[in-house]
Amino acid sequence: MHETMGCHLDPSGRGAHFAVWAPNAQAVSVIADWNGWDENALRLTARQDDSGIWEGFAPDAVQGQVYKFRIFSRERGYVVDKADPFAFYAEEAPRTGSRVWSLSGHAWQDDEWMATRGPRNALGAPMSIYEVHPGSWQRQDGEMLGWRELATRLAAYVKHMGFTHVELMPVTEHPFYGSWGYQTTGYFAPTSRYGTPQDFMAFVDHMHQNGIGVLLDWVPSHFPTDQHGLGFFDGTHLFEHEDPRQGFHPEWNSSIFNYGRNEVRSFLISSAEFWMERYHLDGLRVDAVASMLYLDYARKQGEWIPNVHGGRENLEAIQFLRDLNRAMYRAHPDTVTIAEESTAWPMVSRPTDMGGLGFGMKWNMGWMHDTLAYFAQDPLYRKYHQGQLTFSLVYAFDENFVLPLSHDEVVHGKGSLITKMPGDDWQKFANLRALFGLMWAHPGKKLLFMGCEFGQRREWTHDGELQWWATDLPEHAGLQRFVRQLNHVYRHEPALYELDFATDGFEWVGADDADASVIAFLRKPLAGGAPVLVVCNLTPQPRTDYKVGVPRAGVWRELLNSDAADYGGAGWGNLGQVGTDPLPAHGHAQSLNLTLPPLSTLILKPDAHV
Known part of the structure; x- marks a missing residue:
């Protein structure tokens, strides 16, 4: 859909074509920098095919100008200004407009990577993932790094440490920085906090040239209710369910996509493919899959609507996930999709023609919970908890698992990994080294959140940067050297x-x-x-x-x-x-x-x- 919807600059560089889906609008205008934000300057025309698409051409639009869609709904005289759901670039928050932008101009230099990434992303390849929040990994004089500076620093560090991939917490455009990207409004726009779309291309390109894969945390499970976003888009619940028992997520105070709607499924699948196609990304980690699969997720009895069979399974979401994975592996067979799925839902990482959801891999949340609970025990009592350490091997091959020690384990009062370990300071670091050693040797791919590799003591916060000064201290530097050696051994031992x-x-x-x-x-x-x-x-x-x-x-x-x-x-x-x-x-x-x-x-x- 991104090829025809949204804003597309004329090849001449002047003038742009606009298209927006608003089937319940009685009129739609483009209000923008070039027309003085006059709602009468560019009225779009509804297609005559009952698609609900409005379109038009702005001859004076040029690269970088800001615009929105003003939508006049048929419902109760409702008028609202919306950002473009298909915008390639947005104003930097707290401003909420979309920018006219072309994705041309970056000369990719990652041909070697793209030609060989299939084997690098294969199930039988080593995969050691470094999870990164771009705004808080490192900063310069307190300011967040742009994509190009981040690429130079991060690639050098990741290569030195021996990780095979980085996984970016969501960089799709989001109005609230404190959501870490999980409240997405721009499903086709890398956040402008770190630079332009071309800057993000340069980031991915540089990582690839250094032999590092790039995965994106992607959020099709819910979206925020900010007025400029997707919610109540044309005066009706267009992207989300109308009934709050289906369309509102009580845990995240956000809206839930209506996966039964063809246009919504196409919107999301187009977004997924867009990042692979235009930005050469190597895969998606799909957020909060469990919340999509269950109609009663985070709800009490009476707060949810059963499916047509009376069950709690979200049949439309299941079909969407299967469609998503079929589309991704059909168009980009050398990439990978990874589900964050926290329940015992069967066959998450099995092919759709076998009845599975079709993901390439699944996060092993059970291993994470059991292992951290075991290591939190005083060693004196661990003999009573041996089963927590060994139980994961009962089901280790039921799915294609990734072992995650992610950002979720070091936020919201949970403390850092090093502070979870018992004993004195020496024992804490010895415990964490033993845990990492077991993790890297255990069946499954590996994921470690930034800062954990050197034992940051402070719980992670998105404000500021990691405690890099700690790497000058012997115990932290020793742990960092150990993780580097772990990656070296892991990548060189096929077993x-x-x-x-x-x-x-x-x-x-x-x-x-x-x-x-x-x-x-x-x-x-x-x-x-x-x-x-x-x-x-x-x-x-x-x-x-x-x-x-x-x-x-x-x-x-x-x-x-x-x-x-x-x-x-x-x-x-x-x-x-x-x-x-x-x-x-x-x-x-x-x-x-x-x-x-x-x-x-x-x-x-x-x-x-x-």
Whole structure:
């Protein structure tokens, strides 16, 4: 729809064509800079095809000028000024007008990335995602960085740290900065807070040239009620349901799209494809899918309307999500869609022709809740909670999971990750290193919110920047080095990513030593490759002569030891390698006699000569 709707500059650079969907309007004007905001200067004409589309041409419009649609509704004499739902660029908040803008002018230099991104985004590829809020990652003299400066700094940092992708919290235009982008008004406009659309193209281009994928957090689940936005657009509930039991979201004080309406589905699917097509993005993380799937989400009995079968499933939203994913993978098969879905809805990341929703991956919220709850326990009591650590493997292969430690876990009074960890300061950092080690070794792709990689102590806030000064302190710098090394090991060991979503890629070695709070497992690559052994000791007590069965005889090298002194640990370990003994353990004929450092994760691999 973005190809014909909205505002499109004439190729000559002067004059623009306008089109807006307002089927219940009796008249529509374009009010703008070039016509003195005179509602009579440019009256649009309704098409004669009952589409509800009004259109017209403004010969004096030029790039950068501000405009709105003044809509005269048939309903009760209602008149309202609306931003263009299809605008490519908007005024910077708190102003709410749309800008005449062409998306031409950027010369893309990411051909190599675009030609090879299919394998980089594939299910069998390593994916370590760094989640970023652009306005608060870094600042310059207190001011937010523009897209181009952010690109230079962020690409260098992400490349240094070894992450494969960045995921941007919503950058679709939003009037309230404090919504972090989750209250979207401009589904086709990157927010003007950080620059022009071409500046955002340059950002994505630069990331790609540095071998970094870019994912966008995208919000089709709800939209704000700001008067200039989509709500009550032509004096009727055009984009949203009229009945508040269907059309109003009590949790976010926002409107819910009417997914049963063809034009609304087309609007949203066009938006999704637009970001892939015009901005070369590599995928979408779709926000709040659970709230779309259930009619009774965040509602009490009597506050929702059952579907035609009397159930609580939102049948129109289910069909929309399937249509969305079919359209995305048909047009852009080398990208990925990821669902934030927090319930046990089946087959979220299974193909639509199997009855699934068609997403490529799904956030594993159960793993996140259980793992953080376990690590919040005093190690003295962890033996009573071993199941929280192991339960995720019961369902780990039911979906294509991403393991998320996202912004949601470090806001609204939840505290930072480092402050969730128990014990003294040394134990807090040791716990967090052990947690990250387990996360990177566990089946599933990885997502970590900015600042967590160096243990920011303050809860995240969108005002200001991350506490970068902390990286000058030894314990924070050590954690940061550990995450960098984690990414290095992860990306270079196929056993840690090739079979993330297959049972063949995982084998428990020991899951039941609750008294010692120790777990051990193997990760396996495709046939013929070497496995890796992962052992976690989640108490402060070092354990010597700990026997672990392994499938290969010979020397096993330590690829990673979270207790290494370089990361701020105590330096316990196995001097870099350990040989097997012909003593059976855990169902294997060979075993390793390991030293398990306190509060640690070890990753070992059989020597290449074995």
